[in-house]
Amino acid sequence: MPDEMSRPLIQERSDGGGSRRLEASMSEPSDPVIGILGTGDFSRSLARRLVASGYQVVVTSQMEVASQADLVFVAVFPEHHSTLVGLKPALAGKTLVDVSNGLRINQDGPSNAEQLADLFPESCVVKGFNTLSAWTLQVGPRDGNRQVFLCSDSSKAKKSVMQLCRRMGFIPVDMGLLSSSLEIENLPLYLFPSWRVPVLCTLFLFIFFYSYNFVRDVLHPVITGGKKAFYKMPIETVNVTLPSVALVMLALVYLPGLCAAFLQLRLGTKYNRFPAWLDRWLTRRKQFGLCSFLCAALHAIYSLCLPMRKSARYKVINEALKKFKDGVQDVWVDEDVWRMELYVSVGIMALGLLSLLAVASLPSVSNTINWREFSFVQSTLGYCALCMATLHTLLFGWGRAFEASRYRFYLPPTFTLVLILPMTVLLGRLALFVPCVALRLRQIRRGWERNRNIRFTLPENDCRNGLEDVSNV
Amino acid sequence: MPDEMSRPLIQERSDGGGSRRLEASMSEPSDPVIGILGTGDFSRSLARRLVASGYQVVVTSQMEVASQADLVFVAVFPEHHSTLVGLKPALAGKTLVDVSNGLRINQDGPSNAEQLADLFPESCVVKGFNTLSAWTLQVGPRDGNRQVFLCSDSSKAKKSVMQLCRRMGFIPVDMGLLSSSLEIENLPLYLFPSWRVPVLCTLFLFIFFYSYNFVRDVLHPVITGGKKAFYKMPIETVNVTLPSVALVMLALVYLPGLCAAFLQLRLGTKYNRFPAWLDRWLTRRKQFGLCSFLCAALHAIYSLCLPMRKSARYKVINEALKKFKDGVQDVWVDEDVWRMELYVSVGIMALGLLSLLAVASLPSVSNTINWREFSFVQSTLGYCALCMATLHTLLFGWGRAFEASRYRFYLPPTFTLVLILPMTVLLGRLALFVPCVALRLRQIRRGWERNRNIRFTLPENDCRNGLEDVSNV
């Protein structure tokens, strides 16, 4: 890849006093002179990027930086901030940009930036650039995340940093007052916070169903019949477990939406906030869906591997040997053939639909579709996928649920357990199609309320009349 | 996910007269005061976002909003626009932003925004923000689409809204005059307009080939031989249909480009517009290709499922039983083995190439590659995939096309029908490689014309001489 940083953009200028400045030939007198305190990788990459963007940058002794620059980046470890207090008079009235990060997530505050602001009450502290790596600064914002989150109590300082940010090729995102700095400092420390619950949920379901299937499919034949069955553990048992997890997780994608609808119907308004757990669940639906898709895709691969295995080959040969010994000339069980042809075909369609949903949830795809299209994909196609997956399971289990021999150790077959939640969700969704229920829900979502007491405090009562909301959601 | 909206950014200020303003401590005197008419979800999310971006927002009685604000968002249902006429004098000279959406696609106009402009001839109406949902406004532009389409007849009003837009973290896209507002209002109502023809085409081909295969592979053995064959419907017949659809659709991706080239050769110029159907077809090639890929991928999964089925297992056992009864000791048909090894291998390579094409058409990937790379992937690799897929079909059918027993009910085997279009496309492409044809086409695409009558009206004749186009396409 081309790299303009390798070109000699930077001219060093040394005046008599030993002070050194880096500048590009295109810097203008009206631009602020930028100073950088700190000499690590980040500082150097920042200096190069700033110079490449046409700014004068001062990187000499601390005092000279503080006195000559109009806008100073503080790129030292926060535990050394206190060593800078000597620069206080020189930095008074100037803008300080705190680029530091914490080592661990800080929930309580104060943030590094707030502590810096306490140390330099006469300077304007702006928090930002901490989400960028030295690497991104060095190669420029061409790939990787271009957003820079900024906050400050001084609107003027923030504006000048935003402009600088834009000129460096990044997209500044205004996060408000300096009280947001804690949040901004935590941003690069998160480890998939939105995935925690869905992944834990997937793991829990996997362990539960795996144990259940292990007892039924491995332990039971070994204990009751002394048959070889432990070899089933790596593939067959996993392959019965994965679709169970996938289907339950898919049902959990659509359950919170149903809960929300029934809650709105019960309260007769959409202006009551949902309980926090429901709110959080609603925002995690994408993650639940992708976990479901991953399990479904793995289930497909495991299933396709079944006939490849030595064990499958031995079984076919053994069956052929046995049938010949028994004098059987034609093996063919029509019910088994039909069942399998049908549930495999329906299963493939369910997987196809889930794949479309997964592709549509890629950020770059979901950004190009409008809300109506998003809703069509995630709601209409999504419910189709849920129906298909449920049908796949029903066809697989059909008849078997009522055979006594399937209740090993009195445990019902796995698929009967698995079907409870998706069937509930599908029935609940059907209930919302009943005309009077559907009509009421539509009214509520357009702003109708059973008890017209405004709970939201912002708007006056009088301006409600005749003016409903233009809700796109 | 972090959510700065949950922080108490908004301070309510109540002055004597009951008027209420929301403001952030960082708003500046030079910024316009923003008013919002309407109290729905959208209005409230908008108010919060504006305040978080540092603006003063007025949300009180209609009259106060109209008189105090410099820039007013009209967030009421368009059918209630007429209730606002009392505010006409107060809104004169101010900028009105119409954020409304239609309920269905409006092809004829006038748009909501144009009707609002008729109601308030002394205000400057800007259309925009209607493509955003209350949800996007609330959580901020961090994920989801950041583009805001704007149009207005007043350049000044549009500019101020663009600036506001940028400060809120969105990317304004200038769509020109207010006459574009109809288009902007329709934007969130479209349901995959570019996919309609490709999807319909796929469905039609699927139904056609499925019926054809049903008659040949299911009905024929049942009627003529009384054999069991209905069980083939869910998987085997689908699996013969899918590759047919995939190959024809892939040929349809490259057919319009050939048509365009031959049209340019025939007319001797590139400055004649293509007929509308060809233009539209050319812009739908990506969708045709993705439909083809979906069918090919499903075909792969269906094929891989074949040996897993009970029916396959029974057939193997039955064949073993029969061979043993017949005293056969070794089954091995070299031709069958070679044919299958070859067409499976070629088929996998075709699928691999199609996967690369599909990945390269993801927006985030296609945005990172330059035009030469795009053309290499979509044209060079694409034609390779078409060749491979055609070869896959040829190898599968080889020899069989000439066996009388394959012409059931006098219907030729499916693959002979399927091959017509891809073979035509490949031969057409070969014709364009003939040196004199290739040279002429290259000349035409660099601007050469057989009859030098300028059809394009903009440029003067005299400035053409010696100045050819710098065409990147």
Place this chain on the structure above:
Amino acid sequence: MPDEMSRPLIQERSDGGGSRRLEASMSEPSDPVIGILGTGDFSRSLARRLVASGYQVVVTSQMEVASQADLVFVAVFPEHHSTLVGLKPALAGKTLVDVSNGLRINQDGPSNAEQLADLFPESCVVKGFNTLSAWTLQVGPRDGNRQVFLCSDSSKAKKSVMQLCRRMGFIPVDMGLLSSSLEIENLPLYLFPSWRVPVLCTLFLFIFFYSYNFVRDVLHPVITGGKKAFYKMPIETVNVTLPSVALVMLALVYLPGLCAAFLQLRLGTKYNRFPAWLDRWLTRRKQFGLCSFLCAALHAIYSLCLPMRKSARYKVINEALKKFKDGVQDVWVDEDVWRMELYVSVGIMALGLLSLLAVASLPSVSNTINWREFSFVQSTLGYCALCMATLHTLLFGWGRAFEASRYRFYLPPTFTLVLILPMTVLLGRLALFVPCVALRLRQIRRGWERNRNIRFTLPENDCRNGLEDVSNV
């Protein structure tokens, strides 16, 4: 898709002297008048886009364009630049935007833009817009790449072009001085430069391992036993080759990181630049990984195809026939069953992990995750995938490495060759976990140096004390 360009946005105005201007009703007196020299597709699309963005555009005779416009786009082939010298006086002091491209990559210079600047020393030449196609200009920047790379020696001229760029809906990226124009002109001519080495490496490994396997698995049985084996070439030999390539390529992803770590440990500092080959290798890791993933995915599909083939079917039937003839009643080799169940299961998990890595390297996904998440996915999950894949190979080969019959033509089994590199990488990684090594490495990466001689020239020595780097990498 909606297309605002089809609307009659452009009004032509003809004054007495035959001069023609295109203007939108919203253009403002303060905006520069734009001229375009050249009449190709690109010029016309540019004119339409500029007018749609509210600019006055002059496209008449060359002299009038030069004299009336404030900012002139030069959209003629670079070999015709010299025909424009007559316009020199009229263009003096004006901004010229050179949009031309080269025909082939130019490594030596001077660039077209630099030659243009030599021709017009009194004008300010800005390079840019050459990466856009006429098509992108015509349909607008809604999809496709929105970035426009600009460079110029005149800061003022560049700024005005950046503003124009932004108003057209594109994102200007400042590339510095005009000396960067060579790079910008080369940008649209590159053909996946970052993929060259990884793809060549994949091809080389494929050819090597394919030949090796061909000799062992095809030639050997034919020569020594006269068995049919050539039929293995299209699928079986490929399927043994692909996982070998995949595993070695995956090891090559993690090898350069290890080299870097050991180099830093040896030199006792992180401030020495890595050798160029290591630097380049480190930036190609993603491409190596994706090549590995492609091979692994193809290996999965080939493996799943195995039982579907006629040859597999014939073999099963032949084995059944033989066993029956021999009077065998039960075939079952416990070791073979367990080995296969285990290595298949582990292989699927490795593929699942690699899929996650591949998805995470899509630009739109990697842009939404922070650095800690990126490192977790690419490093932690990546090493897990490498472990799994190595285990998959070990389980496959277990025991076989020590059977003399496996050393055909004295060649060791393929998997023993394949395992060398991944085992080395895993052992190297383990070595870095040894506490004293890990501690030293952590110190070095926080800025510690064994010999405190500053090699980086920019910062003064005195400002180092106590101020370590805030490195996000």
